[in-house]
Amino acid sequence: METPAYDYRIVRGFVVWSIIWGLVAVLVGVLISFQLCDPDLNLPPFLTYGRLRPLHTNAGIFGWGIGSFFALFFFMVQRLCRTSLWSPGLARFQLWFFNATIIAAAITLLLGYNTSKEYHELEWPVDIMVVILWVIFAINIIMTIIKRREEQMYISLWYMLACLVGVAVLYLVNAAEIPVSLFKSYSAYAGTNDANVQWWFGHNAVAMVLTAPPLAVFYYFLPKSTGVPIYSHRMSIIAFWSLIFMYLWTGAHHLLWTPVPDWVQTLAMAFSVMLIAPSWGSVFNGYLSMQGEWQQMKSNYLVKFLILGITFYGLQTLQGPLQSIRSFSAFIHYTDWVPGHVHMGTMGWVSLVLFAAIYYLAPYLFGRKVYSIGLANLHFWLVLIGQIIYSISMWIAGVQQAGMWHATNSDGSLTYTFMETLVEMYPYYWVRAFSGIIYLAGVVVFLYNLYMTAKKGEPAEQLAQQAN
Amino acid sequence: MWENKPVLLLVLATVTILVGTVITMVLPFAWVNTDRDRIETVTPYNPLELAGRDVYIREGCNNCHSQTVRPLVTEVLRYGDYSKSGEFAYDQPHLWGSRRMGPDLARIGGKYPDAWHYKHMHEPKSMVPKTNMPAYAFLERNKVDPDETRHKMDVLGFPYTEADIKALQGKTEMDAMVAYLQKLGTGIDWRKQADSAVVGELVNPFRGDRTAAEAGESLYRKHCASCHGQEREGDIGPELTGLAGMDDGDLFEILYNGLPDGGMPAFSNLGATKNWQLVNYLLQED
Structure with missing residues (x-):
C-alpha cells in the first residue's frame, strides 16, 4: 500500500515548544517551592507566590501537557487513519497561535489579571484565544478522522474525540463571565453555585486533559514500543465508556463539608469510588499486555517510562477515591497531602507517558535515532526519584499538619495554633524544593538528549519513512 | 458500529458526559441562591470592600487562603461558626480556595482591629515572626480608582451612594483590602453567639502559683x-x-x-x- 504523506514537521514544532513551556513550568515550580520556605524570595508585585502559582499550573497543564497532546494527536491521528492531516496549514497556524496564547497567558497572569478560578485563571480575552485554539484543533482532528483510510477507529481515537468534546463543554460553561473592562470580569455564577460549577470543571479538566489524552497516548505507544497488541479490546471499550460517564459526577468531592448541597457531595463521593473500576480497567489492560514481555522493563527504556506511568495512574486513581470519602477528606483536605497527590499525577503519570512518546517520536521528527539510551535512563531515574520524594514528603507533611489541626486537649481546646502547625512544615518544604531540583535536573538531561539527537544522532532514514 | 462512525461517537460521548453534568452541576441551581438558603442579614459589598476583593483576587490570595469553615469541631473552634450557603450569595466569583498555606479567612472579619491588618499586610513577620506570607506594602502606594469601582458596582448591580464613591477619593488598595477582610464572615452575627456564658463564680485555680x-x-x-x-x-x-x-x-x-x-x-x-x-x-x- 502506498504510504500517505505524513506531516511530521508540525508534530516536531509542537514537541519543541511544549518542552520549552514544560521547562518554564518546572523552573517556576522550583522557585515557588522555595518561596514557601522563605517569604523573602517573593518579589512583589509581579513575582509573588500568589501570581506565580497560576503561571506554574498554566505552563504545566496548557504549555507542556496540552502542547504535547497537540503534537501526539497530530502524529497518532495521521498514523491511525493512514492519511495526512486534513489541513496542515491550519495546524501550522495553530502552532503560532498556541505560542501566542501561552505568552499572553504568562504576561497577563504576572500582571495580576486572573479570574481566581483554579486551572481556569485566564481572563476573558485570553479565554477567547483558548477557545479559538481548541476549535481549529478539533476541526482538524475530526476532519482527518472523517477522511481516514482505515475502517476501524483504534482506542486512542475514542479518547481523543472524547477529549475534544469534553474540554469544549467544560471550558465554555465555566468561562461564563461578565466583562468589566479589557482584563477584568466577574463570574456569571455566584457563591455556592460558582464553586460547584468551578469544581465540576476543575475535576473534569483532570478527566479530559490529564486522563483521556495520556490514555490515548498510552494505548498507542505501549503496543508500538513493545511490539505486542493491547490485551483486551473489550475491556478497553468498557473502561472508556464507564470512565467518561462516571467522571462528570465527581466534581463536588473537592467541596466536601462546604455549603454545596449534601446530596451532591454524596453522589460525588460514591461515583469517585466507582471510578476505580474504569481507571483500573486501563491499568490492567496495560499490565496484561506485558504478559510474557516483562523482560522489556530491563531491555526497553520506553517500556520503563510507560509502565511506571500507568502504575502512577493506578496509584493516583486509588488515592483519589480515598480522598473523596468524607471522613478522609475532613482530615487531609487543605493540607499539603493534596499537592503530593496532584504531582504524582502530573510529574508521574502524565509526564512519564509523554517522555516515552517523545523519545519514540524522535527518529520521525529528527530523522535520527535517540542520541543516548544511557542519558534517557538517567532522565528516567532523576524524574522518578524527584517525583517520589516530592509526593512522599508532602503526604507525610499533610498527615502531620492534619493531625495537628485536629488535635484537642482534654478540656476541648485546640492543642496547636495555626502557626505552630506551619512551623512544623518548613523541613518538608525544603525537602520538596530540593526534590524539584532533582526533577528539574531530569528535565535538563531530557532536553540535552533531544538536542544531541537532533544534532548528532545516528541517521535513521528508513525508520522515518516506514509506514504504519 | 460506533467504532466506525466518528460523528456518532462524538454524539454518544456528549450525551454520556451530560448526564452527570445535568444532575450534579445544573440541578443544584434550583436550591442554591434561592429563598431556600437566603440569609437576610447578608449584604452586598460596598465600593471600598469590592475594590479590596478585587485586589485579593489580583494578588492570588486564594492560592494560600481558603474561605469556607467546615462543620468540624476543631475547625469551628479555630475559625468560628461553619459557613452557610447564603453567606456567599454576592460572591462572583467564589473564593473558597483549596489549600491552607495560611489560615482560613471566612471568619476573619472583626477578629483583629484594622491596625493589626495594616501592620500585618505591610510586613507579616512583624506580627507573626515565623510566617511565610509575602509582604504587601506596595498596596499602600496604589490608589483605588473611584470611577472604575463605580462601574464594577453597576456591573454587579450592588447598591451604592454617590457619597460612597466620593469617599473612595484618596483611598489606597491597602485601605480597600483591610475593609474587605473586615467584612468577611460578618453577614451573620456569630461572634456574639459564640461567647461562652459564665455559670457561677469564676475561681482562679492558680492564685499565687x-x-x-x-x-x-x-x-x-x-x-x-x-x-x-x-x-x-x-x-x-x-x-x-x-x-x-x-x-x-x-x-x-x-x-x-x-x-x-x-x-x-x-x-x-x-x-x-x-x-x-x-x-x-x-x-x-x-
Whole structure:
C-alpha cells in the first residue's frame, strides 16, 4: 500500500515548544517551592507566590501537557487513519497561535489579571484565544478522522474525540463571565453555585486533559514500543465508556463539608469510588499486555517510562477515591497531602507517558535515532526519584499538619495554633524544593538528549519513512 | 458500529458526559441562591470592600487562603461558626480556595482591629515572626480608582451612594483590602453567639502559683506580645501594666471571650488552663 504523506514537521514544532513551556513550568515550580520556605524570595508585585502559582499550573497543564497532546494527536491521528492531516496549514497556524496564547497567558497572569478560578485563571480575552485554539484543533482532528483510510477507529481515537468534546463543554460553561473592562470580569455564577460549577470543571479538566489524552497516548505507544497488541479490546471499550460517564459526577468531592448541597457531595463521593473500576480497567489492560514481555522493563527504556506511568495512574486513581470519602477528606483536605497527590499525577503519570512518546517520536521528527539510551535512563531515574520524594514528603507533611489541626486537649481546646502547625512544615518544604531540583535536573538531561539527537544522532532514514 | 462512525461517537460521548453534568452541576441551581438558603442579614459589598476583593483576587490570595469553615469541631473552634450557603450569595466569583498555606479567612472579619491588618499586610513577620506570607506594602502606594469601582458596582448591580464613591477619593488598595477582610464572615452575627456564658463564680485555680505565672509569660510572648508589646507597654492594643488590682474572673472573661467591639480576639480555643495562666501572669506585680 502506498504510504500517505505524513506531516511530521508540525508534530516536531509542537514537541519543541511544549518542552520549552514544560521547562518554564518546572523552573517556576522550583522557585515557588522555595518561596514557601522563605517569604523573602517573593518579589512583589509581579513575582509573588500568589501570581506565580497560576503561571506554574498554566505552563504545566496548557504549555507542556496540552502542547504535547497537540503534537501526539497530530502524529497518532495521521498514523491511525493512514492519511495526512486534513489541513496542515491550519495546524501550522495553530502552532503560532498556541505560542501566542501561552505568552499572553504568562504576561497577563504576572500582571495580576486572573479570574481566581483554579486551572481556569485566564481572563476573558485570553479565554477567547483558548477557545479559538481548541476549535481549529478539533476541526482538524475530526476532519482527518472523517477522511481516514482505515475502517476501524483504534482506542486512542475514542479518547481523543472524547477529549475534544469534553474540554469544549467544560471550558465554555465555566468561562461564563461578565466583562468589566479589557482584563477584568466577574463570574456569571455566584457563591455556592460558582464553586460547584468551578469544581465540576476543575475535576473534569483532570478527566479530559490529564486522563483521556495520556490514555490515548498510552494505548498507542505501549503496543508500538513493545511490539505486542493491547490485551483486551473489550475491556478497553468498557473502561472508556464507564470512565467518561462516571467522571462528570465527581466534581463536588473537592467541596466536601462546604455549603454545596449534601446530596451532591454524596453522589460525588460514591461515583469517585466507582471510578476505580474504569481507571483500573486501563491499568490492567496495560499490565496484561506485558504478559510474557516483562523482560522489556530491563531491555526497553520506553517500556520503563510507560509502565511506571500507568502504575502512577493506578496509584493516583486509588488515592483519589480515598480522598473523596468524607471522613478522609475532613482530615487531609487543605493540607499539603493534596499537592503530593496532584504531582504524582502530573510529574508521574502524565509526564512519564509523554517522555516515552517523545523519545519514540524522535527518529520521525529528527530523522535520527535517540542520541543516548544511557542519558534517557538517567532522565528516567532523576524524574522518578524527584517525583517520589516530592509526593512522599508532602503526604507525610499533610498527615502531620492534619493531625495537628485536629488535635484537642482534654478540656476541648485546640492543642496547636495555626502557626505552630506551619512551623512544623518548613523541613518538608525544603525537602520538596530540593526534590524539584532533582526533577528539574531530569528535565535538563531530557532536553540535552533531544538536542544531541537532533544534532548528532545516528541517521535513521528508513525508520522515518516506514509506514504504519 | 460506533467504532466506525466518528460523528456518532462524538454524539454518544456528549450525551454520556451530560448526564452527570445535568444532575450534579445544573440541578443544584434550583436550591442554591434561592429563598431556600437566603440569609437576610447578608449584604452586598460596598465600593471600598469590592475594590479590596478585587485586589485579593489580583494578588492570588486564594492560592494560600481558603474561605469556607467546615462543620468540624476543631475547625469551628479555630475559625468560628461553619459557613452557610447564603453567606456567599454576592460572591462572583467564589473564593473558597483549596489549600491552607495560611489560615482560613471566612471568619476573619472583626477578629483583629484594622491596625493589626495594616501592620500585618505591610510586613507579616512583624506580627507573626515565623510566617511565610509575602509582604504587601506596595498596596499602600496604589490608589483605588473611584470611577472604575463605580462601574464594577453597576456591573454587579450592588447598591451604592454617590457619597460612597466620593469617599473612595484618596483611598489606597491597602485601605480597600483591610475593609474587605473586615467584612468577611460578618453577614451573620456569630461572634456574639459564640461567647461562652459564665455559670457561677469564676475561681482562679492558680492564685499565687508562680509557675503558672511563668507559663503565662511564655504564652503572652506567643499570643499577646505582637499587639500589646514585649514589655506589656502597649502598641496596637492598650498597655497591660498595673493590672494587679483587677478581678481575676473579669480578666479571664476578657481573654476567653475577647472584646469584639474593641478588636480584642477571643482566646477560648486555648482552653481554660492557658487562659488562667495568662491571667496570673498579667496580675503579677511588676
